[in-house]
Amino acid sequence: MKLYYTTFESPLGWLLLVGKxxxxxxxxxxxxxxxxxxxxxxxxxxxxxxxxxxxxxLLRLYFQGKPVDFSRVPVELDGLGEFEKSVLIETxxxxxxxxxxxxxxxxxxxSPGAARAVGNAMRKNxxxxxxxxxxxxxxxxGIGGYSAGLNLKRKLLxxxxxxx
Numbered sequence: 001m002k003l004y005y006t007t008f009e010s011p012l013g014w015l016l017l018v019g020k021x022x023x024x025x026x027x028x029x030x031x032x033x034x035x036x037x038x039x040x041x042x043x044x045x046x047x048x049x050x051x052x053x054x055x056x057x058l059l060r061l062y063f064q065g066k067p068v069d070f071s072r073v074p075v076e077l078d079g080l081g082e083f084e085k086s087v088l089i090e091t092x093x094x095x096x097x098x099x100x101x102x103x104x105x106x107x108x109x110x111s112p113g114a115a116r117a118v119g120n121a122m123r124k125n126x127x128x129x130x131x132x133x134x135x136x137x138x139x140x141x142g143i144g145g146y147s148a149g150l151n152l153k154r155k156l157l158x159x160x161x162x163x164x
Contacts, residue, residue, distance in 0.1 A: 003045035006052050007037050010063050012155060015129075016040050019051050023076040026126045029148035055130075062129065065159060067096040070130045080124060083111065087121040094135045097160040101139040115139075123147050129156065137164070 001021045008015045013030030014037035031037040049056075055073055062068040071092045077085045086109045094100055100108075102115035102122075111117065122133040128148055134156040138144045143164055146153035157164060 003042055004048040005041050005045045006049045007034050008056055017052055023074040025076045027128050027130050029128055073130055084121040087118050088131045091131050099135050099137050103139050
């Protein structure tokens with residue numbers, strides 16, 4: 001099936017959404033302009049807003065500071081290993097405004113002691129915000145890492161009322 005994409009202007013910048021077969025495949029980090037956002041469009045993708053309506057509405061609510069549960073958004077995690085998929089699926093279950101640690105998430109995903117592997121799975125997250133890896137911190141309370149940059153992680157946590 002063909003890939004399709006659309007863009008969404010958020011308070012943090014332009015987001016690129018890519019879908020396939022009614023599922024969200026990618027949600028890229030914010031870019032300063034629409035032109036920069038679409039520079040990441042896969043070459044085979046066609047522009048279409050069809051299939052993104054509910055996701056865009058949820059993103060609007062999220063950026064208005066409303067608690068949003070993205071766990072019902074249909075996502076595609078092809079290309080990831082089973083452990084990585086399980087970690088990202090468990091990450092989708094972390095409630096709005098809540099945080100957990102890499103170690104706690106490893107245990108929930110069935111691999112206690114695999115905190116570093118959880119961090120590696122987070123780096124491969126193709127669905128920023130929807131799979132809220134910004135809600136995962138070091139067990140010491142430190143911010144940890146974030147593939148889209150620590151500044152964005154802090155902004156997303158602050159939007160959800162989490163102070164670090």
